[in-house]
Amino acid sequence: MTQSDSTAxxxxxxxxxxxxxxxxxxxxxxxxxxxxPLLFLIAMSFFLVKNYRMHEAFEMVNWQKMFSxxxxxDAYVFTLGMAAGATVLCSLIAFxxxxxLSFKVSENTRRWAIFFLxxxxxxxxxxxxxxxxxxxxxxxxxxxxxxxxGLGPYTMLNTVFGTMVGYLTLxxxxxxxxxxxxxSQIDKSYIEAAYNLGCGRLRTITSVIIPxxxxxxxxGAVFCFIxxxxxxxxxxxxxxxxxxxxxxxxxxxTKSGQQWPRAAVVAIVMMLTLFTVAFASIxxxxxxxxx
Amino acid sequence: xxSERISGWILKAYLVVIFLFVFAPxxxxxxxxxxxxxxxxxxxxxxxxxxxxxxxxDADVWTAARTSxxxxxxxxxxxxCIGFATAxxxxxxxxxxxxxxxxxxxxxxxxxxxxxxxxxxxxxSKLGISGQISSIIFAxxxxxxxxxxxxxxxxxxxxxxxxxxxxxxxxxSQWATMRSVIVPFTRPAIIASFCLTAAVSFDEFAVAxxxxxxxxxxxxxxxxxxxxxxxxxxxxxGTLVFVTSMTLVIIAQVLxxxxxxRDKIS
Numbered sequence: 001m002t003q004s005d006s007t008a009x010x011x012x013x014x015x016x017x018x019x020x021x022x023x024x025x026x027x028x029x030x031x032x033x034x035x036x037p038l039l040f041l042i043a044m045s046f047f048l049v050k051n052y053r054m055h056e057a058f059e060m061v062n063w064q065k066m067f068s069x070x071x072x073x074d075a076y077v078f079t080l081g082m083a084a085g086a087t088v089l090c091s092l093i094a095f096x097x098x099x100x101l102s103f104k105v106s107e108n109t110r111r112w113a114i115f116f117l118x119x120x121x122x123x124x125x126x127x128x129x130x131x132x133x134x135x136x137x138x139x140x141x142x143x144x145x146x147x148x149x150g151l152g153p154y155t156m157l158n159t160v161f162g163t164m165v166g167y168l169t170l171x172x173x174x175x176x177x178x179x180x181x182x183x184s185q186i187d188k189s190y191i192e193a194a195y196n197l198g199c200g201r202l203r204t205i206t207s208v209i210i211p212x213x214x215x216x217x218x219x220g221a222v223f224c225f226i227x228x229x230x231x232x233x234x235x236x237x238x239x240x241x242x243x244x245x246x247x248x249x250x251x252x253x254t255k256s257g258q259q260w261p262r263a264a265v266v267a268i269v270m271m272l273t274l275f276t277v278a279f280a281s282i283x284x285x286x287x288x289x290x291x
Numbered sequence: 292x293x294s295e296r297i298s299g300w301i302l303k304a305y306l307v308v309i310f311l312f313v314f315a316p317x318x319x320x321x322x323x324x325x326x327x328x329x330x331x332x333x334x335x336x337x338x339x340x341x342x343x344x345x346x347x348x349d350a351d352v353w354t355a356a357r358t359s360x361x362x363x364x365x366x367x368x369x370x371x372c373i374g375f376a377t378a379x380x381x382x383x384x385x386x387x388x389x390x391x392x393x394x395x396x397x398x399x400x401x402x403x404x405x406x407x408x409x410x411x412x413x414x415x416s417k418l419g420i421s422g423q424i425s426s427i428i429f430a431x432x433x434x435x436x437x438x439x440x441x442x443x444x445x446x447x448x449x450x451x452x453x454x455x456x457x458x459x460x461x462x463x464s465q466w467a468t469m470r471s472v473i474v475p476f477t478r479p480a481i482i483a484s485f486c487l488t489a490a491v492s493f494d495e496f497a498v499a500x501x502x503x504x505x506x507x508x509x510x511x512x513x514x515x516x517x518x519x520x521x522x523x524x525x526x527x528x529g530t531l532v533f534v535t536s537m538t539l540v541i542i543a544q545v546l547x548x549x550x551x552x553r554d555k556i557s
Binding site: 014019021022024025029030032036037041044093096100101105113116128129131135140173201230231251254263264270271 | 317
């Protein structure tokens with residue numbers, strides 16, 4: 001081996017070492033603490049529980065049990081319905097706000113607004129939910145204000161309304177930010193062209209702005225669905241767990257019943273549902289855009 | 292033209308209402324924390340530090356605060372290091388399965404926390420490492436490293452692509468270039484990522500609740516108090532947590548903004 005050969009191979013192996021130093025950490029970490037747990041979750045759904053202890057096995061019994069229970073099916077339908085409802089509601093409420101931020105305010109205002117919408121993401125969702133619990137209670141702030149004008153009191157806690165308020169607290173800021181990102185990037189000349197061609201304002205929104213911002217609107221909706229579908233805080237504290245959602249079912253089965261394998265079944269069904277919804281919507285978002 | 296202006300005003304009023312909705316629970320929690328009533332309502336009671344006194348004299352809260360700080364600091368260091376390595380890999384290298392690599396790095400936030408919590412609890416029990424402070428740190432690092440990666444990747448994309456090559460041409464080794472070019476350039480993003488991941492870890496309750504065992508963090512203590520009944524202590528703890536997170540987020544935001552501005556000038 002000549003000297004230049006050996007330096008070259010030396011060089012190559014040090015290049016490799018350098019590249020691997022940056023590539024490996026995330027791979028190792030995620031395999032150990034992300035993929036590992038998720039695969040184990042799948043395996044666990046086939047385990048058996050005897051005398052409050054889990055035994056490794058490969059039995060379908062947990063799947064059969066869960067799928068034959070009416071409360072599981074009810075919880076599934078209810079959770080799906082609530083998450084879908086929250087997605088539609090949140091997208092509709094967010095749209096005018098994102099529209100205003102994209103077209104009606106200065107760039108500086110928009111930047112500050114987005115900053116303020118990111119803040120809630122880093123504040124305790126639990127504390128905010130507890131706050132709503134106090135505000136919405138029978139003798140809380142909202143009912144006292146309504147009393148001044150001779151209305152109420154209304155029961156807002158332990159209702160679907162309460163749960164929705166919680167879901168919106170969680171999802172609205174994020175959805176507005178995502179919608180604003182996609183709408184503010186629309187070339188303003190398209191909108192002017194639409195006006196010049198005689199489009200009314202509503203027509204411009206439905207046939208120019210919405211199609212152009214479609215990807216962002218759908219991604220916002222998907223995130224809203226994922227968050228609402230998996231959340232347990234709002235349906236538990238503001239919705240009174242009547243009826244329980246899938247996430248509450250996971251907690252109850254894990255914490256009180258020691259039935260981890262059955263909780264795993266619920267978790268896997270949730271994951272499959274989320275993946276189906278997310279892939280279908282994102283495929284839809286990009287398919288239309290390419291045309 | 293006139294209807295244009297009216298609709299503009301309506302939209303702006305709408306924006307104000309939305310922001311009120313988003314910030315109502317945060318503001319209410321701060322106000323209630325200084326309020327003497329046990330069941331806060333309107334009209335408000337008198338100013339009181341009762342709830343703060345209560346939590347300051349509560350040994351459990353102090354222990355939880357200590358655990359939370361340890362977890363947040365370790366998580367921030369680990370996830371910022373991992374996030375940096377991943378962001379640099381994405382910036383610098385093209386390789387087979389890069390799509391899968393990025394998916395592996397960025398997927399955790401799309402999995403509901405409650406599912407991750409159950410999966411990690413079971414996995415850690417199997418490995419015999421559940422119920423320890425380190426188990427919370429391992430779990431939180433999974434949740435936080437995608438954020439670290441995103442922030443640092445954004446900064447790297449602002450770097451002149453020729454900068455690294457120029458350093459090599461001048462004879463610097465890859466490691467030296469990393470040390471004296473890339474790390475200094477990304478430093479604002481590194482500190483920002485440190486602050487934001489610490490804030491995320493400091494607020495996370497679902498996974499911490501499942502895997503922490505007896506080593507409760509502050510959010511887990513809040514969760515347990517809330518499960519009992521209405522207790523305004525939660526508002527006092529919440530306000531302190533809010534101030535902590537807010538400080539971290541604002542430091543991060545200022546760093547990101549000023550580093551962009553400085554680049555524009557130079």
